[in-house]
Each structure stands twice: as C-alpha cells, then as structure tokens.
Amino acid sequence: MENFNYYTPTKVVFGKNTQALVGQLVKEQNCKKVLVHYGSGSVKKSGLLDAIYQSLDEAGIAYVSLGGVVPNPRLSLVYEGIELCKKENVDFILAVGGGSVIDSGKAIGYGVVNEGDVWDFYEGKRTATACLPIGTVLTIAAAGSEMSDSSVITNEKGWLKRGYSSEYSRPKFAIMNPELTMTLPQYQTASGCVDIMMHTMERYFNQCDNMELTDGISEHLLRTVMKNAKILMEDPNNYEARAEIMWAGSLAHNGLTGCGTDGGDWSSHQLEHELGGMFDVAHGAGLAAVWGSWARYVMDARPERFAQFAVKVMEVQPTEDVSETALKGIVEMEEFYHAIHMPTSIHEMGIEITEEQIEELAEKCSNFSKRTIGCVKALNKEDMYQIYKNAK
Numbered sequence: 001m002e003n004f005n006y007y008t009p010t011k012v013v014f015g016k017n018t019q020a021l022v023g024q025l026v027k028e029q030n031c032k033k034v035l036v037h038y039g040s041g042s043v044k045k046s047g048l049l050d051a052i053y054q055s056l057d058e059a060g061i062a063y064v065s066l067g068g069v070v071p072n073p074r075l076s077l078v079y080e081g082i083e084l085c086k087k088e089n090v091d092f093i094l095a096v097g098g099g100s101v102i103d104s105g106k107a108i109g110y111g112v113v114n115e116g117d118v119w120d121f122y123e124g125k126r127t128a129t130a131c132l133p134i135g136t137v138l139t140i141a142a143a144g145s146e147m148s149d150s151s152v153i154t155n156e157k158g159w160l161k162r163g164y165s166s167e168y169s170r171p172k173f174a175i176m177n178p179e180l181t182m183t184l185p186q187y188q189t190a191s192g193c194v195d196i197m198m199h200t201m202e203r204y205f206n207q208c209d210n211m212e213l214t215d216g217i218s219e220h221l222l223r224t225v226m227k228n229a230k231i232l233m234e235d236p237n238n239y240e241a242r243a244e245i246m247w248a249g250s251l252a253h254n255g256l257t258g259c260g261t262d263g264g265d266w267s268s269h270q271l272e273h274e275l276g277g278m279f280d281v282a283h284g285a286g287l288a289a290v291w292g293s294w295a296r297y298v299m300d301a302r303p304e305r306f307a308q309f310a311v312k313v314m315e316v317q318p319t320e321d322v323s324e325t326a327l328k329g330i331v332e333m334e335e336f337y338h339a340i341h342m343p344t345s346i347h348e349m350g351i352e353i354t355e356e357q358i359e360e361l362a363e364k365c366s367n368f369s370k371r372t373i374g375c376v377k378a379l380n381k382e383d384m385y386q387i388y389k390n391a392k
C-alpha cells in the first residue's frame, strides 16, 4: 500500500428536508455576507431557491445572488462573480446546484482572495494560497464536487476546459437531500451515475497491487451504483436508490477510493474534458463514450487488473485466458452503459466528428504535445488521437 493523506473536512448533512437547515449551517460559519450561486433555472422551478432564501432570512443572514451557471461552467460568469463578491464584500459562497455550480463557486472563491487572473490556476501557471469558504446544497449526484478539492472551468476563449485542485476549496458543508434529485431528467441521472463510477474506476485502474480494503470499497461502490442506476431508470422517485447513489457520489470523489493507491489513471477524464469543451456534452455521457476505447487501448498494460475488475465488478466468469476475461469486463460495462441509455461512442452522443476535430482534440488534450496522460499506460498525442478515433 502506498503512503497517503486522507483529508475530508466537509460536514455532510444528509437526508430528507435537510435543505431547511441551510441558514443554521451558514450561521455556524460566522460570515457577514453570502453569495447564493445557482444554475440555469432548475432550482427556481423546483422551489428550492425560495426555500434557501427563507432559511437564510430566518437565520438573519445577508446575501446576494448570482444565477446563470451552465453545464461546463464558463469563465466569464466566474469573473462576474468575483467582481460582485468584491463589490458586496461577500465572505462565504453558497452553491445551490450540481458540480457546475459548485465548481463555478470554487473558482469565484479563488478569484476573490488571490491577486491576478484566476484562470492562471487552471492553466497551471500559479497555485492559489486560499479560497473563500464554500457551502453546498447538492441537487444532482454526479461530480462529487461537494466533497472534492477540484473544480473544472471552461474558458470560452479557445473553449479550453481545465481543472484545478487544492485543499482550500473543499466545501465546509454539504447538504444532501436525495429527494432534490428526483426532478432530474433521466439522461442527467444516468450521466451522473457514470461520472460517479468513473471517479472510482479512474483510481481503481492504477499501477499498484496491495490495496485489499480500498479495492473492496471501490468494487462494492461500483456494484451499488450499477444496481441502483438500473432501478432509477424504471422508478425515478425511488428514495432509497437516490440515496445510495447520492452517497456513492461523494465517497467516489472525496479521496476514499484512492487511499493507498498511486492516485490512478484519469485519462478518460482528460479525454472527456476536451469533448466537453468542444461539444458541450454532459460530462458523464462523454466519459461513457470514450471509456471503452481507452480500456481496449491500454488493457494489455495491466490485464490482471482489468480481469479483477471484470470478475469482482462486472461479475464475469473468469477463464484461463486473462486477456479474454479482461475484455469481457469491458464489454459488460458497455452493456451496462447502454442499459441506462448512455453512449459508448461519440456517434452515439449525436456527434459526427470530423478528422480535423479529432486532431484538434488530441492537440488540446496533450496540451499541444507538452504532456502525456494516464498511468496504466502513459498516452501521448498519437495515442490520444487513436483513442478518440476508435471512440468515433
């Protein structure tokens, strides 16, 4: 087992009606003024935003609001939020929504308390020294940003989607009421399930061996999400299934499933980020579209690991041929994606990608040939090109 730090400072308040506690939780943070940050309308439609305002009013909390975050959240709104927070002396950010809203809030939080252009952090030019404290009311189980140290922002200039991670941005609290996710369109529910699984799988596919407990947690988490995702396709208001998936979403990305590993591969995420930047696809759907192509491309570098995944997660009957078992696991996973109406190719996302676009994706993903990605097998620009091409 590798050495590791496990740091999860987020207070989780989980269950029915927990959004009513938001005023109290914000009050505990001893802040003077809050930015209520939200998305493109779902929280207004559902009445959640009014409930949040009511709870803040009752707790005597002053606030300003900024809505309009879109999936693959934009840098321009982040700049707007930074200006607003500075003008209004905001000292706490309350993100009400999904990963996009939380990530936008984290970026604003960096921008308010650090000098210079916040995009520098996402470009890897500088590191942040602080972030405004953040609280979240989660409305979709997916990105895991409610407990993670990451945020992912899209810069409209060049449509570059880039992530930045630092411990400063781990939220102070996360309110998670599974009922709030019942208004999600089926596609978003399914896309979220893929993302949750991929956060576990990115860590699971690594170059380590001796992680019995972490492997067990990951394998069970994956089976739990698959089982409950299928339930939700038939019965979207099933509270227990919503709850299992919501909790899995946080545990998949708060570091738990990476304890004792080398950190994992993360290629599929890097490959997807470029698809998100170029085509604005739902993150989980984009992951499902490239994962099979990635897995087939790198499988031979660690066939035993892929075979373990096949047997323990996809419940494949092993044969003597490790590669055959490994491949069956990949095929089974793709069948699961189809069972929850997720794509297993770029074409299945409704995109007929051109040769030039594939080249551009590989250019951007390799940071213009300046980096490789992945640890199962280090991938250069040519490898990325081939994986996108095979995922066509």
Ligand code: NZQ
Pocket (backbone or CB within 6 Å): 038, 039, 040, 041, 042, 043, 069, 070, 071, 072, 073, 097, 098, 099, 100, 101, 103, 139, 140, 141, 142, 143, 144, 145, 148, 149, 150, 151, 152, 180, 181, 182, 183, 184, 185, 188, 192, 195, 253, 269, 276, 283, 284
């Ligand atoms: O904007 P609204 O109107 O709220 O609509 C959203 C959005 O259209 C809708 N939605 C959310 N909750 C809803 C709802 N609709 C009805 N009822 C509800 N209860 O769902 C759509 C997707 O929302 P979004 O926040 O984009 O989803 P998700 O949580 O999947 O976040 C995706 C973003 O997170 C990034 C992704 O790259 C992507 O940009 N990621 C962030 C990570 C992190 N910070 O740790 C890690 C991930 O790997 C991921 O990269």
Ligand code: ZN
Pocket (backbone or CB within 6 Å): 143, 195, 198, 199, 269, 283
């Ligand atoms: Zn993800």
